[in-house]
Amino acid sequence: xCLATLALCLQPANAQIAKVMDDTNGRQFxxxxxxxxxxxxxxxxGATxxGATxxGATxSHATIYLPAESSFAGHSRxxxxxxxxxxxxxxxxxxxxxxxDPALIxxxxxTESGWNPTAKSSKGALGLMQLIPTTAVRFGVNxxxxxxxxxxxxxxxLKTLLxxxxxxxxxxxxxxxxxxxxxxxxxxxxAFRETRDYVQKVQNAYFRPGSGRMEGVWSNxxxxxxxxxxxxxxxxxxx
Numbered sequence: 001x002c003l004a005t006l007a008l009c010l011q012p013a014n015a016q017i018a019k020v021m022d023d024t025n026g027r028q029f030x031x032x033x034x035x036x037x038x039x040x041x042x043x044x045x046g047a048t049x050x051g052a053t054x055x056g057a058t059x060s061h062a063t064i065y066l067p068a069e070s071s072f073a074g075h076s077r078x079x080x081x082x083x084x085x086x087x088x089x090x091x092x093x094x095x096x097x098x099x100x101d102p103a104l105i106x107x108x109x110x111t112e113s114g115w116n117p118t119a120k121s122s123k124g125a126l127g128l129m130q131l132i133p134t135t136a137v138r139f140g141v142n143x144x145x146x147x148x149x150x151x152x153x154x155x156x157x158l159k160t161l162l163x164x165x166x167x168x169x170x171x172x173x174x175x176x177x178x179x180x181x182x183x184x185x186x187x188x189x190x191a192f193r194e195t196r197d198y199v200q201k202v203q204n205a206y207f208r209p210g211s212g213r214m215e216g217v218w219s220n221x222x223x224x225x226x227x228x229x230x231x232x233x234x235x236x237x238x239x
Contacts, residue, residue: 081147086147087109094151094152094155101214102212104158107205108158108176109128109151117145127146127150128151129151129153139156161180173199173203174188
């Protein structure tokens, strides 16, 4: 798998402009960490989950400022924490709002963060759905540690990926983990153990008994099926 997600380019000037690019549509964002007034703090961006970077040229850009109490690399704040019941409520609301099976959202959160709203990976992914900075910017998040913003943006991103890959759950999950560029270049799930394990873990959580999965939405592509051939022999297959 090619690990393409985020590029950060901090200019040496005092304003410190961070440049990030959305590799789906080529839009380029400039995130200004120089505050317009004292209540704003520098926007701090880390690396992606994999530490990989990417850039692209485009005329589209946006500048955002992050409040002092809510930077992308911000600190845990009790007011922004949420317990499991609260997280479940956010999942149900986002699922209804964006027409996504809530069981799938739960499976992603379980795999990504273990339901920890203040989770921060060593590679810079944040919150319940482990948003990376480019994804957060792309979906209008100004506080990646806000459980409500984090879940809503993560669900919208998941829906975007499902639409992009025509409902192929394997590819959508692989892209959530590794980025669309990696999946597109591999023409499938990239051959990296982390991404393949991730896809398997999410699907295990989603398809396990008692997950609350909506029946008939997806079948498990890895499930072993028993099928008779024309001669009456029983064949076991996952094709």
